[in-house]
Amino acid sequence: APYREHLRGLLEAERLHEMISRAAYAIEGEVPEETLTLAERIWFGKERPFRSAREAWRRVEDELDCWETELEAERCALAQSILGIEVGYIVTTESRGRFLRLSVTGLTLYASDDNVTFVVNGTRFRKDGTLGKLQDNISLHFKGDA
Helix, strand or coil: CCCHHHHHHHHHHHHHHHHHHHHHHHHHCCCCHHHHHHHHHHHHCCCCHHHHHHHHHHHHHHHHHHHHHHHHHHHHHHHHHHHCCCCCCEEEEEECCEEEEEEEEEEEEEECCCEEEEEEEEEEECCCCCEEEEEEEEEEEEECCC
């Protein structure tokens, strides 16, 4: 499978992101701001070690948001490469005797060690063939080694 190593690398990056996110968000709300301010004033005077630590965590949270954006872009690019579908393409599928035709607005994938799900998002075409306003998606599920 030509994409196996790329997909495994993406999985590892997502696991690392999840681990760091959990740690950062667990710390975020544990002590109210007022309590930290009072404790700093009583114990440390003009120094503000708790405030500095909280500001550092806020920077970590900003970095995590950027990382999430990059991971989503990587998922989209990998899905496009594997499926050969790009934004603007028209895709059609049939389910339970009904056809669904979409103008693709985005793609992503969700993977685990033993399966991959591709999601193709798009704007539906009306029965008369004109592009509508409703959004829909097509999911493709594959089982096996990532």
